[in-house]
Amino acid sequence: MVRGRPREEGIDDAVREAVRALLAETGYQRCTIDAVAARAGVGKAAVYRRWRSKAELVFTAVIHAADLAPPEDTGSLRGDVAAVLGVIESSLDGPELRRALPSLLADVRADPVLEARFGEVFLGRERGYLVQMLDRAVERGELSRRPDPALVHAMLLGPVLTWLHLFPEPPPSGGLAASLASPVYAAVVALGA
Structure with a gap:
């Protein structure tokens, strides 16, 4: 060796x-x-x-890299929402992230330069990822217009983050992403009507 x-x-x-x-x-x-x-x-x-900072290094090591592969195209918005929820769940679930997330978020919020960089590098790319998914749904006629990507981002990320990092209960037996897919899909459709 x-x-x-x-x-x-x-x-x-x-x-x-x-x-x-x-x-x-x-x-x-x-x-x-x-x-x-x-x-x-x-x-x-x-x-x-x-990596420019410890926070950026930790984020890329335990959540996702700065560059994201395009979202899976399942052929339907309902399927795409379920797939994205699955990606979010797998990226936010893990013992390393459970130990790091509170301090990581505190570091990002405490430094305006770091917060701006996170907004640009990570949140911006996550929203760009969602724009691809939403634009495909508009092209397929499933949405009449693209809803606000920030609202969709919050609707997808919020419930997963809350369940995995705030709630003491384990995820539903059928899987968290699967349990959230229908109500989140309905909300995205309502926003894009």
């Missing part, structure tokens, strides 16, 4: 793995850039070349 610094193409994976391990072991506050770099076997400069 070759030891030492990971090859260039393996740095991102090594860093994300180090973040997840440190969050599980020590929590968000003690998951520092120094600790991540040491755990991943890379220099701090390699980390800072890829």
Whole structure:
């Protein structure tokens, strides 16, 4: 086994793995850039070349990368809503995120520059992702107009985030995304009428 610094193409994976391990072991506050770099076997400069802050690094390691693949096209808005809810549920469910989310959100809210960057990089791209889904529904004639992407974003994200991170009960037996799909679909249709 070759030891030492990971090859260039393996740095991102090594860093994300180090973040997840440190969050599980020590929590968000003690998951520092120094600790991540040491755990991943890379220099701090390699980390800072890829991520501007600890919050951005943690977000990309446990929620999703800055770049998003296009949303699945299931052929119907109802199916697309269910698929997106499934993606949101899988990205927000996990022990590392449960330990990190309160402090991560506090860090983002406390720094206006970081908050603006998150709005641009993560929320902006998430809404762009939803615009693709909504525009397909308009093209198929399922919506008469594209509803406000921010409202749709809140309707999709809010219930999943609330259930996974605030409620003590486990998700419904049929699955959270499946349970939410019909009412969220109906709400999106009402907004796009």
